[in-house]
Amino acid sequence: MSDFAIAVDLGGTNLRIAAISTDGRLLEKVTLSTKVDLSPDHVVGEMCDAIQHLCGRYRDGGALIGAGIGIPGIIDLEAGVVRKSANLPNWSGYPVREAIERRLGTRICMDNDAKLAALGEQWLGAARGVDSMAMITLGTGIGGAIVLDGKIFHGMNGMAGEFGHITIEPDGVRCGCGNRGCAERYASATGLVRMAREAIDSGEAPELAKAASCDAEFSAKSIYDLAIQGDKGAQLIFQRFGRALGMMLADIVNVLNLNIYVIGGGVVSAWDAFAPTMFEELHERSVVYAATVPEDLSGKKVGAAHNMDASTRKKTIVARAILGSDAGLYGGARLAAL
Numbered sequence: 001m002s003d004f005a006i007a008v009d010l011g012g013t014n015l016r017i018a019a020i021s022t023d024g025r026l027l028e029k030v031t032l033s034t035k036v037d038l039s040p041d042h043v044v045g046e047m048c049d050a051i052q053h054l055c056g057r058y059r060d061g062g063a064l065i066g067a068g069i070g071i072p073g074i075i076d077l078e079a080g081v082v083r084k085s086a087n088l089p090n091w092s093g094y095p096v097r098e099a100i101e102r103r104l105g106t107r108i109c110m111d112n113d114a115k116l117a118a119l120g121e122q123w124l125g126a127a128r129g130v131d132s133m134a135m136i137t138l139g140t141g142i143g144g145a146i147v148l149d150g151k152i153f154h155g156m157n158g159m160a161g162e163f164g165h166i167t168i169e170p171d172g173v174r175c176g177c178g179n180r181g182c183a184e185r186y187a188s189a190t191g192l193v194r195m196a197r198e199a200i201d202s203g204e205a206p207e208l209a210k211a212a213s214c215d216a217e218f219s220a221k222s223i224y225d226l227a228i229q230g231d232k233g234a235q236l237i238f239q240r241f242g243r244a245l246g247m248m249l250a251d252i253v254n255v256l257n258l259n260i261y262v263i264g265g266g267v268v269s270a271w272d273a274f275a276p277t278m279f280e281e282l283h284e285r286s287v288v289y290a291a292t293v294p295e296d297l298s299g300k301k302v303g304a305a306h307n308m309d310a311s312t313r314k315k316t317i318v319a320r321a322i323l324g325s326d327a328g329l330y331g332g333a334r335l336a337a338l
């Protein structure tokens, strides 16, 4: 029997709602599909029905301490309004907090989904036991978040941590943000596929060309499968990816000097293919990293407070996220409890 929080991860595809105890146990998780074609009011209505249903099941065991909701895109946290979301195109200007609070009759907390994933990893994941950390989420783009002393650092208006738009190629590929050569044009799932297609077009990756021609869903996973089978063309793409990520990390490490940087997102399952180049580049380009490099580069020893020892405490650790897609739910529950 314990008190619990409700956490919501409102994605462009899935709407996930969980009851999580204050000591970090996932009591139950419900996954609905997000009906992006319908009005935000309709989606919020379904969300609130599911929240009320979950609350009803756990209310006898403990008190509901609050609800934390993660939303992709730019959120006006003061007003509780979605400003812009690529995954939820109908939601621009929608007063999401007020709409949910009106239906539930209780106050809720909300934040950007990548920021909540960082809070989740800090509370219970790869940075457990460390108060300050940053997280980089490699997906369609690159999400970023900074947690300082156990709290999300927002900057002036919630835009702190835009790591993906660090320039790594002065005259590089045009980015959706208007800049050229942003890290996310190279070190994201989209960047990986783009670089593979370029290599195919230039004739330097025959095996990739073969894979792409018979695979309608040619993706980061297809490139990874070839890389682990030893295909040089595919391996080279992951090295470019790792190099871009290492360059971006070098800037972040130089600026923030934190104990731990957690890398999450779907592409992280290809860690073995890009991490060696990433660490090499990071070591070469960051004076702060070079001065604080841990003996065990992979950061395997880190993962919880009890195994942070003298060899990792004052070192710069770059580690894989461990909570997967549930990180944002844990972060939402944590936010509600703070």
Ligand SMILES: [Zn+2]
Pocket (backbone or CB within 6 Å): 164, 165, 175, 176, 177, 178, 179, 182
């Ligand atoms: Zn950009």
